[in-house]
Amino acid sequence: MGVTLCTFNVNSIRSRIDLVERWLTEKREVDILCLQEIKCENGQFPVDRFEKLGYRCAINGQKRLNGVAICSKLPLTSVETEFGLDVFDRERRLIEAKVGETTILNCYIPRGGPEGEERHTYKMEFFDALTHYTEALLARDGKVLLVGDFNVALGDDDVYDREVFEGAIGFLPSEKEKMRKLLAAGLNDCYRKLHPDERAFTWWDYRSAGIWRDEGMRLDYILADDTLCAELETIEVDLWTRRRRSPTPSDHAPVVAAFRTL
Template identity: 35%
Template sequence: MKIATYNVNGINGRLPVLLKWLDQSKPDIVCLQELKAPQEKFPIEEINAAGYQAIWKGQKSWNGVAILSRGYEITEVQNSLPGNPDDVQSRYIEAIINKVVICCLYLPNGNPYPSEKFEYKLEWIKRLKKRAKQLIKMDLPAIIIGDFNIIPKEIDVYKPEKWTNDALFRKEVRKAFSDLQKQGWIDTIRLLNPDKQIFTFWDYMYKSYDRNAGIRLDHILLSPYLSSSIDHCGIDSEVRGWEKTSDHAPVWISLKK
């Protein structure tokens, strides 16, 4: 089973890119972030024509998350992160697919630091850690996947010294990512590439992609239940070089049957 995450940065404006990648890569499950489309504007007909069913939670102009499935039924669990009923931002959707809990997230950016946006990011992470701990205690096959807006370590960023006070690299959020790992969640991309500098995002400015001046923001965390199922993984970095593409690249893992 091939499971992927992709921050599409506007699903309707970049739909040709998404459909081309789906046709080439053929993932079984896809978690999308930053749809930038209201609920009724999600291109479900085109997604269905590509062979996928979907659940999604849109939001006008920004945010938005979706889960696509090819060949497996989707049972939606919830479409918001528990713990704050006043939070109306579309950043989390959870489903059960092929007996695996899929938690698709678009964690807040948090910039600038310090600011209310950064405090919101920390509050959101606190709720995520609580939900993640619940799933660990249930001893389920589960995956937390998406754009975390967290750079876990120095190896995950080009010129880390320039990011010290950026909300993506602040010590508070890096500790939070480490805390998830201490719960038992497995950073699959890093596990299979322990010493390799890997990026999943390249800014549109300064020819960042051409210079490979990137950062690793998109992560796939597996519960211990799935540790023996890990097969291989990849970053489809060439997609970042396509015309009118997202500033993120798709990230995927393959699980053994």
């Protein structure tokens, strides 16, 4: 039986729940929904709305900021929200769970800042820790999906205009180097696996109305080990939620992948 998995930076789940609910009921069936930037504590997450749609939720929330969650119609086991590393636990940016034999790691990597500043250092440290942690997961479990908002556009095809983003946060050489090291740990960029040369974006600036000119960046990824990547059937950016005027959209669009099996 096939499994559909989505990663979606919702930019506040309480502000976006009506939109997400409409998308899931009117447009798209998703088995596993990985959310970032939920911007609420665990008790404020709209669990009841998701349960009515058949999901069970694992949440790692934070007041007003950050926060991640996995909502799944398939049983979730081995949920982890504390990792024993300050770089992971000082802000709520990571949650881990298993679906069957597959480990799902849902992350919201820091946006960062200009090189030399504290937020850039934190982003670099987060990437290093995530790479080491992923290597250990791959050695232990074999089947790993690492998904989320990585706040990095890796290649020239992942931004609408390379010159516009030259030197910008999210397109810095140091950030792209860390992303490549993460992939080299044993992961594949699922979107590029099926769409090696296609320009597609997952984030557009609210302020410039860039969605209507498709002036964006690809910041959201589904990464998979070799075994799971071989099971990938389709993957796409679903623009339905981003092109809404009401309910108010997130600045990101969901990425949805279908696997033959997990």
